[in-house]
Amino acid sequence: MSLNFYKNPIICADYSDPDIVRVDDDFFMVSSSFNHMPALPILHSKDLVNWHIINHVFSSLDLPGYDQVQPGKGVWAPSIRYHDHKLWVFFSTPDEGIFMCHTEDPWGEWSKPHCVQSALGWIDPCPFWDEDGSAWLVHAFAQSRSGIKHKLQLFEMKSDGSALIDEGTIIYDGTADLPTLEGPKIYKRNGWYYIFAPAGGVETGWQTVLRSKNIKGPWTARNVLFQGNTAINGPHQGGWVELDNKECWFVHFQDANLYGRIVHLQPMYWADDDWPRIGEIKDNNAGQPVLTWKKPLSISNTDDYTIQTSDSFxxxxxxxxxxxxxxxxxxxxxxxxxxxxxxxxxxxxxxxxxxxxxxxxxxxxxxxxxxxxxxxxxxxxxxxxxxxxxxxxxxxxxxxxxxxxxxxxxxxxxxxxxxxxxxxxxxxxxxxxxxxxxxxxxxxxxxxxxxxxxxxxxxxxxxxxxxxxxxxxxxxxxxxxxxxxxxxxxxxxxxxxxxxxxxxxxxx
The missing domain is CATH 2.60.120.200 (Jelly Rolls)
Structure with a gap:
């Protein structure tokens, strides 16, 4: 393969529910860690293709029961954002609530997990700070704990991310058109609010984008990435970044069964109608995952920057x-x-x-x-x-x-x-x-x-x-x-x- 191209998956390892953010010339990724400690691995890249583990957000979870093995519990589907000269990670534990940590140095110490809201079955939180100074949080639901499914809920939040300050509103019910709607990531571009969210389930689902001129809605949905005729099942749940040259890229996972949720990188662009197109475009709206593609216009060559495996201790x-x-x-x-x-x-x-x-x-x-x-x-x-x-x-x-x-x-x-x-x-x-x-x-x-x-x-x-x-x-x-x-x-x-x-x- 040409040195100018990359091959998916970019990370053939279980970095589940990835989210990414760009800070100047650096890219940072976070993923779910469930009951495994230390929690919330932070990965770093210079080119979106080659990644390296640089830290974890915290070493242990100070909640009852986590000194014992709790399979499937713990840290679910985090979001990572850059605001006020800090990196912020919001995450949920399905039985306890929504939490937040932040740092000015992702290689250094992060703040201890702070409980933003105690709740049962509130999952996949994502914060958003608007230009007018308001702060918001959107999340999904785990039916096994909350009895609710297919819905997204929006709250106004304190500007320091410490607490929710209104009663919350269900802004989209996907029961009929977007079953298992979850994992929302909220952005703003050209006066539009966007929520990127997976639907259809981990193994067989797709990527949806919701759009509105008002953060409280109404929201319109468009499905933008399907498996198509590829072997990449359920391509969804991730985040997008934009480079200085306006190139856009979308990172997501694929459920690879025993190998876990492995990470893929898709080209993305914005059409004249202000809707995103992801992957190899097969019709006017939706794309399918690419297996190989031309590399991003990288800031530096980091082909030797890899995920750690071997260890000399x-x-x-x-x-x-x-x-x-x-x-x-x-x-x-x-x-x-x-x-x-x-x-x-x-x-x-x-x-x-x-x-x-x-x-x-x-x-x-x-x-x-x-x-x-x-x-x-x-x-x-x-x-x-x-x-x-x-x-x-x-x-x-x-x-x-x-x-x-x-x-x-x-x-x-x-x-x-x-x-x-x-x-x-x-x-x-x-x-x-x-x-x-x-x-x-x-x-x-x-x-x-x-x-x-x-x-x-x-x-x-x-x-x-x-x-x-x-x-x-x-x-x-x-x-x-x-x-x-x-x-x-x-x-x-x-x-x-x-x-x-x-x-x-x-x-x-």
Whole structure:
């Protein structure tokens, strides 16, 4: 492919519900993080094609229950905006309400989450500051919590974004024409107010734009991006930016099943009728996603600016690509300058079970390609029977290759399980072999459709393949993840530890 062209997806990883903003020569992206911590990854780009994780908005969520694994809960569909020399991120948690954080330095510290409005099932908030000094917020609804669906609600807001100041108005009911209307992003251009919003559902939907001369309506809808004859299903939910040369671009996600909601970039332009056109135009109004396209007129060449995956664990620290399953705890780690050391933290009891599914101390990262290989070296220093550590592929079904310590002996086990509709977890273990040493290399290859094959290598030996393969599956609202952990089956706290020397990802 020519260096002047890019290929979709621009990010083959689960950066769900992306929103973007331009600040001078920089572009910033934020995405949903659900129950994973640290939360709200901030990505940076100079050319809209190549992105790098630079920060997270906060490290833990100070709300009841988030010290435990809460699959599918947590941070939903944020918006990012630039106003008053600050970057602002508004987000919702579906069971608690709408929150806001801001910063003057996206690489630095963000303000702590501030509750703008307590509410059940108010989701996908987006702020808007008008030229007259007024401030507004639009949001959608989660029917599972609020009993409302297909509708958007608008509020006037304090200028500092701290609270809503009126009773709110339903400004569009999409029950008949725009089912599952959600994820609104509000803008103003040429005297028109616009709300970009997805409809039709995550897997099969489309992108809609609403337009009005008055922010309170009435609003007119036009559908502007469909799957068309491409393989890019449900192209919607994202944001647009405009360059100095008036080029416009739209970032959105595609639901790629077990790989999560991967990120695409579409060309966009404004027609003479002041309606946007997105993607490859197939008729007068609607487009379809492009697979390749000429790159934006970039401000600088950043082809080596990539999403972090591999990690040398320099100075005993892990990189920004990693997240825990719940609010992180100090007792999960031991300070060390040479390697990453995870403590054997007890598996929690949940629903009268003790399984990896609800372990909060899994250190995970997103799948970063449709096919890849991951390798790590670990050394388990067990303290009591039941200590174990390993490499895991995690979702609503999961599998792990682990070193376990029982009664003075180190052994290799394959553990796998899945969450059932009943809320119970089925988990199984198979002993592979007795190990001569607690030091081992582990590797997993992830093939097309998420078919995974685990391998291990003892010192001075050849790679050995685990006979049983594994079909990775998505999690609750997220794609499959890969990572490492250390734990113990004992009810007592363990002094056992596992040293991880590196984690290498190779894309196939």
């Amino acid at each position: 320099a100075h005993g620290k892990y990189g920004l690509q990693w997240q825990w399953q719940a609010n992180p705890q100090k007792q999960w780690l031991t300070d060390n300058n040479q390697a990453l050391i995870l403590n054997c933290y007890p598996l929690p009891y949940r629903n009268e079970q003790q399984t990896l599914y609800f372990a909060p101390n899994l250190l995970l990262q997103k799948f970063s390609s449709f096919q890849f290989t991951a390798q790590t070296e670990l050394n388990l220093n067990a303290e009591q029977s039941g200590d174990f550590a390993g490499l895991i592929i995690y979702g609503e079904r999961y599998a792990a290759l682990v070193i376990s310590y029982y009664n003075g002996e180190y052994s290799l086990y394959y553990r796998y399980g899945w969450m059932k509709d009943s809320g119970k977890v089925d988990e199984y273990r198979e002993k592979i072999t007795t190990l001569s040493s607690p030091n081992c290399l582990f590797k997993v290859t992830v093939g097309l459709n998420g078919i995974c094959q685990f391998y291990y290598q003892e010192q001075n030996s050849e790679w050995q393949q685990i006979v049983r393969n594994f079909a990775a599956g998505k999690g609750k609202w997220v794609g499959a993840k890969i990572g490492i952990f250390a734990s113990t089956e004992s009810k007592q706290n363990s002094q056992g530890k596992c040293e991880f020397k590196y984690f290498n990802i190779t894309h196939i």
